Amino acid sequence: MIRVSVAVExxxxxxxxxxxxYLSEQPLSPGTLVRVPLGQREVPGLVWDADPEAPPCDDHLxxxxxxxxxxxxxxxxxxRQLVDFSAxxxxxxxxxxxxxxxxxxxxxxxxxxxxxxxxxxxxxxxxDAQAPTPERPxxxxxxxxxxxxxxxxxxxxxxxxxxxLHGVTGSGKTEVYLRCAEAALDAGRQALVLVPEINLTPQxxxxxxxxxxxxxxxxxHSGLTPAQRLQHWLMAxxxxxxxxxxxxxxxxxxxxxxxxxxxxxxHDPSYKQQDGARYSARDLAVYRGHAERVPVLLGSATxxxxxxxxxxxGRYTLLSLPERIGQGELPRVTLLDxxxxxxxxxxxxxxxxxxxxxQAMRQRVERGEQTLLFLNRRGFAPVLGCSACGWKSxxxxxxxxxVFHKRDRSLRCHHCGFADRVPRACPDCxxxxxxxxxxxxxxxxxxxxELLHDIERPGGGAVxxxxxxxxxxxxxxxxxAQLAAVHAGEVDVLVGTQMVTKGHDFRRVTLVAAVxxxxxxxxxxxxxxxxxxxxxxxxxxRAGRDAEAASRSEMxxxxxxxxxxxxxxxxxxxxxxxASSQLAEREMAGLPPYSHLALLRCEARDPAVAEAFLRAAxxxxxxxxxxxxxxxxxxxxxxxxxVAKVAGFERRQMLLEARSRARLQWLLAQWSPQLGPLRAAxxxxxxxxxxxxxxxx
DNA sequence: AGCACGCCGACT
DNA sequence: GTCGGCGTGCTC
Numbered sequence: 001m002i003r004v005s006v007a008v009e010x011x012x013x014x015x016x017x018x019x020x021x022y023l024s025e026q027p028l029s030p031g032t033l034v035r036v037p038l039g040q041r042e043v044p045g046l047v048w049d050a051d052p053e054a055p056p057c058d059d060h061l062x063x064x065x066x067x068x069x070x071x072x073x074x075x076x077x078x079x080r081q082l083v084d085f086s087a088x089x090x091x092x093x094x095x096x097x098x099x100x101x102x103x104x105x106x107x108x109x110x111x112x113x114x115x116x117x118x119x120x121x122x123x124x125x126x127x128d129a130q131a132p133t134p135e136r137p138x139x140x141x142x143x144x145x146x147x148x149x150x151x152x153x154x155x156x157x158x159x160x161x162x163x164x165l166h167g168v169t170g171s172g173k174t175e176v177y178l179r180c181a182e183a184a185l186d187a188g189r190q191a192l193v194l195v196p197e198i199n200l201t202p203q204x205x206x207x208x209x210x211x212x213x214x215x216x217x218x219x220x221h222s223g224l225t226p227a228q229r230l231q232h233w234l235m236a237x238x239x240x241x242x243x244x245x246x247x248x249x250x251x252x253x254x255x256x257x258x259x260x261x262x263x264x265x266x267h268d269p270s271y272k273q274q275d276g277a278r279y280s281a282r283d284l285a286v287y288r289g290h291a292e293r294v295p296v297l298l299g300s301a302t303x304x305x306x307x308x309x310x311x312x313x314g315r316y317t318l319l320s321l322p323e324r325i326g327q328g329e330l331p332r333v334t335l336l337d338x339x340x341x342x343x344x345x346x347x348x349x350x351x352x353x354x355x356x357x358x359q360a361m362r363q364r365v366e367r368g369e370q371t372l373l374f375l376n377r378r379g380f381a382p383v384l385g386c387s388a389c390g391w392k393s394x395x396x397x398x399x400x401x402x403v404f405h406k407r408d409r410s411l412r413c414h415h416c417g418f419a420d421r422v423p424r425a426c427p428d429c430x431x432x433x434x435x436x437x438x439x440x441x442x443x444x445x446x447x448x449x450e451l452l453h454d455i456e457r458p459g460g461g462a463v464x465x466x467x468x469x470x471x472x473x474x475x476x477x478x479x480x481a482q483l484a485a486v487h488a489g490e491v492d493v494l495v496g497t498q499m500v501t502k503g504h505d506f507r508r509v510t511l512v513a514a515v516x517x518x519x520x521x522x523x524x525x526x527x528x529x530x531x532x533x534x535x536x537x538x539x540x541x542r543a544g545r546d547a548e549a550a551s552r553s554e555m556x557x558x559x560x561x562x563x564x565x566x567x568x569x570x571x572x573x574x575x576x577x578x579a580s581s582q583l584a585e586r587e588m589a590g591l592p593p594y595s596h597l598a599l600l601r602c603e604a605r606d607p608a609v610a611e612a613f614l615r616a617a618x619x620x621x622x623x624x625x626x627x628x629x630x631x632x633x634x635x636x637x638x639x640x641x642x643v644a645k646v647a648g649f650e651r652r653q654m655l656l657e658a659r660s661r662a663r664l665q666w667l668l669a670q671w672s673p674q675l676g677p678l679r680a681a682x683x684x685x686x687x688x689x690x691x692x693x694x695x696x697x
Numbered sequence: 698a699g700c701a702c703g704c705c706g707a708c709t
Numbered sequence: 710g711t712c713g714g715c716g717t718g719c720t721c
Contacts, residue, residue: 010720011698020721039720040700062721096698683716 003059004028006036006045007095009107013676013688018087018094019048023064031074035067035110042066044107046075046098071115072106073238078292079254085287086252089665091672091690092277100276101252105230121234131213139179143172146319147179153295154183154260162286164266164311165299167321168330168573169541173299174204176321177262178211180297185215185242189259189294193245194281196268198223199479200503204264205245212243220246220253248273248281251288261289265502266298266307267534269695278691282307301541301575302534305586306593308579324550331512331543331553333571337562352439352447357513357556361452365492368458369549370508373444373495374539375515378469379403380443381436384411386426388433399645404436405471406443416647441469444515445495457492468496501539507546512539513556521561524642525696526591529566533578536570590657592693596664598656599697600675601641602688607650613682614638614654620678621656621671632659633667641696649686655697668692 001023010016022036032047083101087094099107109117139147146165152158167173181191193208195201198221209217218232218241235241237254244253248271263271263285271282282298289296298307298316311318324330336354344350353361353373361371383401384393393402395413402411404422412419425432436443445467452463466482473479479499486494489508494500520532536557544553557567569578587594600617604610614637621635636655644651658664672690679685 006721008721009698014698014720016720022721036721038699041720043699 001025001059001064002027003050003062004065005048005050006034006065007048007093007098008036008038008043008045009095009099010038010093011096012091012093012672013679014093015676016093019051020045021062023059023062024068025064026068028065028068029074031076031080033069033072033074033106034065035069036065037063044099044102045095048094048098049080067111069109069111069114071111071118075237075254076256078258078288079252081291082252082284082288085291086277086279086284088669090277090279090692091668097252097277097279101249103226103230103233105226106233109230117230117234121231121238121240124240127214127216129214134211134213136178136211137175139175140172140321140323142167142321142323143176143179146176146321149317149319150176150180150295150297151183154180155187156184156189156259160289160293160295161317162289162296162298162310162315163317163319164303164307165297165319165321166301166303166311166575167299168301168324169538170324170545171301171321173264173321174207177264177297177299178208180260180262180295181208181243182212184259185212187259188257190236190239190241190255190257191243191260191262192250192253192255192258192285193243193262193264194250194271194285195245195247195264196270197502198247199499200264201245201247202480203503203505208243208245215242216240217243217245220244220250222247222249248279251279251281251284258288258292259294261285261294261296263296263298265300267300267302267304267530269531272693272695278689278694280693283693300534302537303575303579305530305579305582309583309593329544329550329553330573331540331550331555333540333555333557333567333573335562335567335571336556336558338558338560339562351451352444352515353451353513354558357558358451360511360554360556361493361513362455364511365452365455365457365463367510368489368508369510369552370486370489370491370506371493371511371513372500372506372509372539372542373448373493373513373515374497374501374517374535375439375441375444375495376497376517376535377438377440378442378471378497379412379414379440380406380446381440382438383436384422384434385437386429386431386434388431389426389429391426391428391434392437397645397648398643400643403440406446407471415643418647439516441467441495441497442471448493448495452493463492464490465493465495466491468494468500470497470499473499498535501535501542504542505545506542508549509543509545510549510553511556512543512554513558514539515558517557518559518561521564521566526586526589527695530582533566533570533575537573537575540570540573596658596661597694597697598658598664598668599653599691599694600656600688601651601653601691602685603646603649603651604682604685605649606684607640607644607652609682609684610650610652611638613679613685613688614652616678616682617671617675618654620674621667624667624670629663632663633657653697664692 005019028047030049036045083098184191239256272280310316341354381404384404395402398415402413410419449465520528540555544550634657638654
């Protein structure tokens with residue numbers, strides 16, 4: 001019997017070694033999928049490279065491997081290296097990451113089930129290699145220039161690098177991705193293309209499928225059925241698929257012939273996993289490209305400040321697509337100074353849209369064009385309040401307000417999901433006049449219909465208002481149906497959240513308005529301006545995608561802070577100016593990307609327990625720090641996050657801040673193994689996790 | 698994390 | 710008298 005090291009799905013803090021040892025009758029190469037006994041159950045595992053430093057132990061105590069899934073080719077060294085790196089960098093167990101990123105169906109499957117799946121795949125007809133390549137659009141000079149730099153590396157003829165492709169919406173980034181993928185594919189390699197959201201896969205999939213009829217393209221995201229996800233993953237792993245298009249989980253897809261990684265909308269926060277192993281798929285894509293010596297292409301109209309700084313410093317190659325192709329210009333941005341709008345009569349609420357904006361909307365309706373109203377708040381009203389006694393619709397389980405949803409007359413907590421019927425009268429004083437405070441998309445939709453009820457469309461009939469947000473698209477297929485209605489011109493005014501600002505081409509939209517974007521200007525979240533700029537820029541990009549209408553396209557912004565520098569940069573469509581002012585602020589404040597952060601988060605029913613645990617963790621971290629590093633590493637004290645209580649648990653967090661990534665990693669490597677044992681000393685602690693490079697602090 | 702074992706309240 | 714609540718402890 002031979003000893004093998006196996007990675008199994010156990011959390012870091014379970015007090016177990018990173019990999020467990022088992023006995024096998026035959027030698028098993030690393031990367032082999034097995035099933036092993038663990039306690040009372042049998043779990044999937046991956047044979048892992050043996051740690052030469054592991055202390056020897058008595059073979060008689062080891063259990064034998066239960067099953068070897070021979071039919072699956074072992075996961076290769078590059079894949080294992082990516083998993084090892086992720087585990088180390090994000091402070092998780094190797095087994096947790098390795099198993100969590102396999103298709104769930106593969107973890108469940110036994111030998112014979114896997115054999116059947118593989119046999120089925122082998123029977124599939126190969127793609128039609130004779131399929132004619134469709135005609136490709138002519139390249140703009142900008143695209144040509146960018147591709148001159150990119151193509152040699154994509155063909156494998158030049159050393160690989162990480163490139164940041166900065167180009168506004170409509171500047172033709174997708175065509176650049178297509179040409180790069182073509183070069184990689186022609187060189188016999190596979191291409192991996194990441195997108196931030198499932199919603200964006202169908203349209204990009206359609207474009208790639210249309211361009212590469214002779215190639216095999218698979219998608220990889222959590223919206224697939226378990227069987228589809230396994231099938232697609234297997235096709236990638238076996239080298240049958242040439243193109244893999246997916247969300248963040250696809251960054252871990254094994255690709256034996258990887259030749260190119262594309263990260264579209266690289267600034268998007270969705271690339272950061274928000275539970276379990278909190279990895280950044282964008283950062284791992286860069287690591288993977290470097291480790292596998294293939295080019296990485298990060299694309300965005302509003303790059304993250306992290307990537308922008310790397311591009312400025314020369315670590316990434318900066319490539320720019322300065323213009324929209326076709327005659328399409330960027331929409332003119334108009335700021336609507338809300339402080340100058342007439343005050344409503346005493347006791348009355350101000351209308352949601354200022355008169356000039358309403359006028360511009362009427363014009364669009366009369367011309368048969370569409371308006372997009374962006375309001376990043378779903379529901380009817382964020383809070384319900386009693387005018388008599390001051391009662392507000394708080395959540396009994398969270399430190400947050402419950403949102404009034406008119407459609408089902410409910411009060412819903414967006415943090416814990418707790419919902420019940422809206423009361424008819426104030427629960428505290430019985431007053432019947434409880435009223436909505438503030439406005440969400442549901443209410444805006446209703447108010448817009450009222451405000452425009454008096455105009456007649458050219459085709460006859462009343463103005464048609466529609467709403468797209470997480471509530472209106474809950475049912476499967478309803479987003480597609482609603483988008484189709486917009487495209488077909490069956491809608492005059494579209495009200496929507498963030499969801500509508502991402503990626504969709506609305507050819508008939510010539511007016512985009514941000515109804516109430518100011519909130520993000522004054523939060524304590526240092527990334528809020530960066531996100532707001534990206535969102536507004538993206539929203540602006542929804543207007544005038546049709547070159548014909550581009551000259552008439554406008555973006556309006558209702559603001560009580562028209563002097564804010566963010567809006568000035570937006571008006572000028574000047575990302576570089578915005579980025580350099582933000583970077584200057586970040587540098588002064590010692591914030592990322594000039595420093596590197598890690599956050600220890602935890603929650604407990606009793607806030608004192610959470611705080612005591614974090615204080616102990618803080619003291620442990622400080623004890624590890626040599627005094628000469630005092631200005632390179634800062635260990636902060638515990639604080640309550642913005643929403644301190646969620647679903648009955650009190651949340652607390654503490655921050656580590658380091659001058660360099662290496663310093664932070666150095667501290668984390670010693671500190672985080674102490675946290676598991678430390679937890680045992682704090683009874684009542686429900687959950688805890690280290691978040692490396694957190695997005696929200 | 699699972700899944701055991703283990704000691705105290707409302708059901709057939 | 711059992712079924713089952715979730716509190717501690719272990720898994721190569």
